[in-house]
Amino acid sequence: MLFTRGMTQRSMRAGAVTGLVLLVFVALVRLQPGGPDVARAVDDLAQVVAALLAAAACAVRACRSSERESNSWGWLAAACLAWGLGECLWAWYELVLRRDTPFPSPADAGFLLFPVLAAVGLLSWPSAVLHGTTRWRTLLDGALVAGALLILSWGTALGTTVRADGTGSFGYAVSLSYPLGDLVLLTLALVILSHARHARAGLGLVVLGLVLLCVADSGFAYLTAVDGYTTGSWVDAGWVGGFLLLAAAAHLHTAPGREVLRPGPARMESTPRALLPYVPAGVGLSVALAGQFGGRRDPVTLGAATVVIAALLARQLLAVLDNRALLVQVLAAQHELEHQAFHDPLTGLANRALFGERLRHGLELHRRDHRALSLLYVDLDNFKGVNDTLGHDAGDLVLQDVAVRLQAVTRTGDTVARLGGDEFAVLLEDGGNPHDVASRIVDAFHEPVPFGSAYVPIGASIGIAAVGHDEETPSMEALLQRADHAMYDAKRAGKAAAPTRGEHVPHAGARHAVAALTARVRWTVG
Template sequence: MAETRAAGVRRTLRTRGAPPTLRGRRLSTLLVVVSAVVALLAATVVLSGSGGAGMVRWVADLAQFVVAALAAASAGLAARRATGRGRAAWTGLGIGLAGWAAGQAVWSVYELGFHRAMPFPSIADAGYLLLPVGAAAGLWLLPAPIDRRSRWRGLIDGVVVVCSLLSLSWVTTLSTVAGTAQDGGLGFAVSMAYPVGDVVVLSMALLTLTRYAAHWRVLTILVAGLAAMAVADSAFAYLTAIGRYATGSATDLFWMCGFVLVGLSAAAASGTAAPAALQAPRRLTASAPMLPYLPLVLACAVAVLGQVLGHRAEPVADVVLVVAVAAVLLRQYLTLRDNVALLETVAAREAQLQQQAFHDGLTGLANRALFADRVAHALTLHAATLRPLAVLVVDLDDFKVVNDTLGHATGDALLVRVAERFRGALRPGDTLARFGGDEFAVLVQDTDDAATVAARLLDSLRTPFVVADRVLSVRASIGFADLAAADEPPSPDQLFVRADLAMYTAKRAGKGRIAVYRPDMVLPESADLELRPALLRALAEGRIEAWFQPIVDIRDGRVRAVEALARWRHEGRWISPEVFVGLAARSGVLDRLTDHMLDRACAQLADWSRRLGDHQLQASVNVPPLMLKDPGFPGRVRDALHRYGVSGHRLVLEITEDALIDDVRAVLPVIAALRDLGAELALDDFGTGYSSLLSLRQIALHSVKIDLAFVANIDRDPEALRFLRALLALGNDLRLRMTAEGVERPEQAELLRAHGCHLAQGFLYARAMPAAQMEALLAPSPVALAG
């Protein structure tokens, strides 16, 4: 069973293309060892002359044939293991080696069998010359870089190497061969083919080393072997030309050494884990690009030495050497041009990285790091020159709702538009930064009026934005910390903390506001610890007061309704509603606060009805979103109405679009129960939320209150007026009662009246006030405009 399983594993490994087997590696190694032993024995006989000239001739001829044939076999094994162009390269080299072995066999038959000199040219030369052809083809078939600039550089390097080696070859061999070659065209061509072929192969081999780092060991051994054979060929051609070549000379040892090295490189390729050897280029060593210039250095040295020794001039060698030098100059020019382009690219990348490191990727504004650096510099200048400065922190109110309901793409687009507005509201020398999310910061210098800068930022948001075919209104809370001339400069971090505390105070004070840092400001968590027990006691004791702000008929100026607003006086000071309402929400008692305000509103309506006889006045109460999911809330509303005998139609429950965002169906049962009580529903802050028109239709509203952001600039900005006109047209088409919030100027009231708005609320008419003061405005006469 175990043997069967083992056999199955072996079959699986074979079918999956396992690494070279031990048998294949041993065969490759054996071929190299045998080749090396034969070459070593032959070298011993040749160098020692043992057995006389006849024995040396026999050993040299046969040894050359054997080592050439073994090298061809090794190349064949490497081709079998390789793939793609690597296989083609080894195949070409193997064919060349086999051709040389065949030529040597013919030579040996003539010399050893027939005891005659080999005729020239002969069929043996065809076999011999097949080696440079096969080697050149194999080197050419190696996968080359595809970059066009790399091809041009490779071509120029090739010109340098070929010309350098040709100059060397001409001085040492070619000139002699050319001068003594046989008169026949074929004889001359064959005589010249040996040294010229050697120049070509050696040039390609050197260029191969400059282009490839993969399998460097294999290539180095291969190039060394080809170089040894090139030296042997050139020596053979030279000695033959002068009639001094004889079998068994040192030239034969170079051939045998070359074949052993080529076989060793093939064996090394066959034994690698990825014997597709000679494949894709990798990163080269620093010295590799210098290889093409070594032949040039040698050629120049030989030329100079010839001049020193008084040898006759070689015009051909000098001409090709000049061509090589010209190619080097061209290569250096191209390299210089590439380096300049590379430096420009690096400079552009550095600028890009610097931009990314110190600027926000979305808006292009300065980021926290750059802003901190500029604040530190400004503080240094302040200490030296007493220049005033201020840091403003701007936080967009309820911006998370945009991302949660409309998606981050819309939120990002809106942030970009907000950044553009802020840029337009600042001076060129001011620094605007985005800290991430919906938080911005501004550094202003040389001004004592940071509050004016903050006001300009808020004003820039008055006009709603149009993003992705949606009209979006954005508000912001701004806190700032400034340094006058005489102030002791804090650290940058301390200045940030001060501005951040001020921003948090502005947000707690009602959002959409501005606050300046004061030393007594504390974090909201600290305030919670102090105020929470006091708020709970105030709720339990009924000490949260209800103040009222009139809602006026914009046509005749009479009060048609009031909005009940919570006010709390603690330890002799008024606590901002945003502070204690937020605290109530965090403390889980917002429902108790809402119930208390419902009770106070109904009680006051009943009191005014008894004393003033007004049974139509309505009172509005803000209802937080969580109450619309409380099934017990309609029952508590009913109890309040019954407790004071107030008709349901006199109670207006103001809800915000936030209550409709998650799932409008979840609030429909409570809304239906409230409508059954006769209570009216009003959508507060219309336009600042992100609910769909379908949601608004489903809850069957009675009225809509247009947020002050849509009203603030209608008398100054035509675009803002167009937005308002569209909202009023929509509301009137839906038969909704339209109320405008934040009316502060008569011009606003006139435009609202002209475009069909029904009711208005704002400082133009009155601020929130206690019930006793409110009675004066409930007379039948119109409300006198404030101020």
């Protein structure tokens, strides 16, 4: 679902407020108007307040959301709370004990719980991106994004952490956990945003907040590895801004029962979101190529680039297969629509439109190549009595049975049509003998149609209008008139007959009936 205009405006306002708060925070921490101690206190306390504010906002939204969204926001609230408690321990070391926080410390437990709990929240987001027919596309996009982020992280935080020494095995593991957890969390966030079926403003802000937090975490790991992190560093602004965006995302919750949905069919995902996985892929491959051409041929970077390229190729192959399957579905739907447009839904026979087109084509072939053709106009006898006595279900069954019998006694290339009601027509081309066909039709109607415990007798009056190869091509109206008059002759002769008519001037009642039939056929042909 696309963002509503109101939600977009609220998102922009939330982003603007977050940016303003960050500017004030950076000014206080970097300029230190009250001295280093005040700046450190502002830094630590701002991070605590931002994290706990985000936890509270996510918890409130979890309580007010539907069950599916409630789980996601509940896990995000737990993630923010864990990070906030870890920052409380960090602030305790610096502000109360008045000493630098050791690394690793108990505070790292809360910090490292954040990506785990946030990842669970993202995986439970009501977007269904890991289910159904999009599963493989989602997994390939995940490999695409993860490989690209690995290239970028290996060149900065992860690579520096791996090559660092002097923290011991446990400290080394903790240091590695930061960039690895950020890599997994960022991959999930970007993939879910690009595939989410309901990309609300809240999800966009959540992903943006997580991006800031992951960048800050990776920056912290990098600076710690090179022994360059101090409170007040630029990464602290990423933590504060990230949690403020999470709080803003939770605040943008639409009240239950008042969510505005756009009517109409489901929309395709927007182009920017569809292209989102390719952005880090392009950046990552560019960095890898720059390193290769610059002489920095790192096996990890090369392996990650290979994964990205393989995922790109597989993604494009999957897109080709998806497009092919979609084309097959479209063609099948088009064929079905064409069949419905030119066939009677009850009997499956050609309808007036198709019959008129075939008749026009047959007359054109006669005019051009002198091909003989014949038209049989079939009208069921006493059909109204079937509907009146046995009901319309019996009438429908009779019509369906008549259609089957007509097709059984005609050739595959002949056109058998239901013109409406109890009126049928058979168009014979390529020299078919109309009298033989009419005789077979009359014989086919000798057996009654079973309906429950009853048997419904059927009969038909058939009018034949034949055009020999040496005759002048008549108009469609004239040929229909001849067949219709012959059918009326059959009814007057006692029904269940099939006389042939030549051209003549019809009586007034017949002229009116033929005009109505001709108008219907000619209208459908255009």
